[in-house]
Amino acid sequence: MTARTDRETKILDVAADMLVRHGYRRVTIDDVAGAAGIGKGTVYLHWKTREELFSAVFARAVRGAIADMVTALRADPAVALLHRFAAEFFLAILRRPLLYGMVIGDVQMWGKLVGSEAGYDGGRHNMVMASYVDVLAARGFVRTDLATPELTYAFQSVFEGFIYAERTVGSTGTRDERARLLSATVESAFSRPGTPDAALADEVAALLSGLV
Amino acid sequence: MTARTDRETKILDVAADMLVRHGYRRVTIDDVAGAAGIGKGTVYLHWKTREELFSAVFARAVRGAIADMVTALRADPAVALLHRFAAEFFLAILRRPLLYGMVIGDVQMWGKLVGSEAGYDGGRHNMVMASYVDVLAARGFVRTDLATPELTYAFQSVFEGFIYAERTVGSTGTRDERARLLSATVESAFSRPGTPDAALADEVAALLSGLV
DNA sequence: ACTTGACCAGATTTCGAACTTGGTCATACG
DNA sequence: CGTATGACCAAGTTCGAAATCTGGTCAAGT
Structure with a gap:
């Protein structure tokens, strides 16, 4: 199940990067999924909402x-x-x-x-x-x-x-x-x-x- | 010419009060003039623009x-x-x-x-x-x-x-x-x-x- | 000489149509 | 059978033009 974790990390990496570059408002789930090379639905296999995803990005930075x-x-x-x-x-x-x-x-x-x-x-x-x-x-x-x-x-x-x-x-x-x-x-x-x-x-x- | 100064003070008082109560955006020159009991044009005898008036309010607070x-x-x-x-x-x-x-x-x-x-x-x-x-x-x-x-x-x-x-x-x-x-x-x-x-x-x- | 408020141009707000996007789920794939 | 996907939809956002408002002026009044 490490593949799943890897994918999660990848998504967070991509999201963090886009967040810094474009800001919260401009980053869509589609963008993140696209940049991570996966489908949009897949993102939702990891987090229930957009806000949860970005919260996770923040939480990781805090950690x-x-x-x-x-x-x-x-x-x-x-x-x-x-x-x-x-x-x-x-x-x-x-x-x-x-x-x-x-x-x-x-x-x-x-x-x-x-x-x-x-x-x-x-x-x-x-x-x-x-x-x-x-x-x-x-x-x-x-x-x-x-x-x-x-x-x-x-x-x-x-x-x-x-x-x-x-x-x-x-x-x-x-x-x-x-x-x-x-x-x-x-x-x-x-x-x-x-x-x-x-x-x-x-x-x-x-x-x-x-x-x- | 102290009447003029008095009026200026009165306008600044009123403007300061409205600023605290309603915020910059919501306070119009008409409001201020009305509350000060004078015509709008009279306000412009004291300050050239709206911004100058509110700057004066701020400056007075600093002073x-x-x-x-x-x-x-x-x-x-x-x-x-x-x-x-x-x-x-x-x-x-x-x-x-x-x-x-x-x-x-x-x-x-x-x-x-x-x-x-x-x-x-x-x-x-x-x-x-x-x-x-x-x-x-x-x-x-x-x-x-x-x-x-x-x-x-x-x-x-x-x-x-x-x-x-x-x-x-x-x-x-x-x-x-x-x-x-x-x-x-x-x-x-x-x-x-x-x-x-x-x-x-x-x-x-x-x-x-x-x-x- | 001083004050005023009607007036106007430009800015702001409103509102609905057009478009975007978060989230779902039937379908495809392995 | 389990996982991944993107077409789809409703909710939200953006856009633009019409309606409204307001800063600033100035001719008229006091």
């Missing part, structure tokens, strides 16, 4: 970014620190045109899926971030004079501020430099010095994996 | 926010500190539905004026912020391990991140609490301890006044 984060956490447990995490996540998002377009709220690219976020649960995202910050707080890796809900809110505001700033043309330096700037900002705003061990990194990775 | 900042700076020179400034400015914007709608990019409210920002020069805004941060840097009130352009970029990202976060429903606590949270974030991210004198506050006020 990809999370996989990147998990990899980074395994490679270097220090990525579990809030400021390192911020920089890695920032880059993991900007690396993916689909996610970038979603975060920026590119209506052209995502149509009505923006905001509804295509079945991807924004509430869950917030909860995971809150748990993550909780974990860091318990280990003393973040400032303790702010309650974790406030800390989480502030962190997310800062993070999204830097993401949104990407859409501004007059950005300073390179993307990597901006990631470092975000890191420096988050570090002095929220982090406390310390060196996480692999166990903590695993815990954070597990939390993230709960986002799939 | 109001800046006036608030100048007042706050005079009342307490410590507002010149980046984190105090951030909190005051945050509140000055959110206090004004027109500015809030503009910052949030409320297309419903502002129509095509969003982005073009109605003659209000976003580039100038950036320059003023950069000058302000320069002044703080020269006095040692902000961290010195970051160049001022980077510092400015980071500060603006953080600030806008908090503003954008306002549109999220699940905000923590009250608006004032969020202003304090922003302040705490900016303080530990960028500020260095110190007490500005009235001269510095005046200098900053002068910079801001250059934004009119």
Whole structure:
């Protein structure tokens, strides 16, 4: 049954590509099927509706970014620190045109899926971030004079501020430099010095994996 | 000729009110004139076009926010500190539905004026912020391990991140609490301890006044 | 000298016809 | 017998012309 999975992957690849190139509105199921070299009906053997297909495209991009984060956490447990995490996540998002377009709220690219976020649960995202910050707080890796809900809110505001700033043309330096700037900002705003061990990194990775 | 100024104020009041209530698209010059108790042609004695009128409404809101900042700076020179400034400015914007709608990019409210920002020069805004941060840097009130352009970029990202976060429903606590949270974030991210004198506050006020 | 609203051109909205496309399913194929 | 397909249909979208509205003017009124 791997042929079926292969075909699914192929369809998602094609759909993602067309989505980036032409935007949500302009991509039809026929286009996708044609570009994948299969009949339209076949697409519906995998997803019940057009929206489900494109949601799947989005979900895969999210899984990809999370996989990147998990990899980074395994490679270097220090990525579990809030400021390192911020920089890695920032880059993991900007690396993916689909996610970038979603975060920026590119209506052209995502149509009505923006905001509804295509079945991807924004509430869950917030909860995971809150748990993550909780974990860091318990280990003393973040400032303790702010309650974790406030800390989480502030962190997310800062993070999204830097993401949104990407859409501004007059950005300073390179993307990597901006990631470092975000890191420096988050570090002095929220982090406390310390060196996480692999166990903590695993815990954070597990939390993230709960986002799939 | 104060009657003329009074009438101008009246028109701007009415226009601002209708703008908040009905949004850019739905407000006609006839509506505004009617609500102001004058003829349509009279409106054109004050502004050459519809766009100029609404730009004037926006410009007045900006001047109001800046006036608030100048007042706050005079009342307490410590507002010149980046984190105090951030909190005051945050509140000055959110206090004004027109500015809030503009910052949030409320297309419903502002129509095509969003982005073009109605003659209000976003580039100038950036320059003023950069000058302000320069002044703080020269006095040692902000961290010195970051160049001022980077510092400015980071500060603006953080600030806008908090503003954008306002549109999220699940905000923590009250608006004032969020202003304090922003302040705490900016303080530990960028500020260095110190007490500005009235001269510095005046200098900053002068910079801001250059934004009119 | 100042104000006004009738007026007009151009923009916007409306509305139905023409076309497009998501989703189904009878048929073809292996 | 199970899987894949594309012709088909209804729902949705686009298009265009007619109807309506509104920014801006200016001759007439105060």
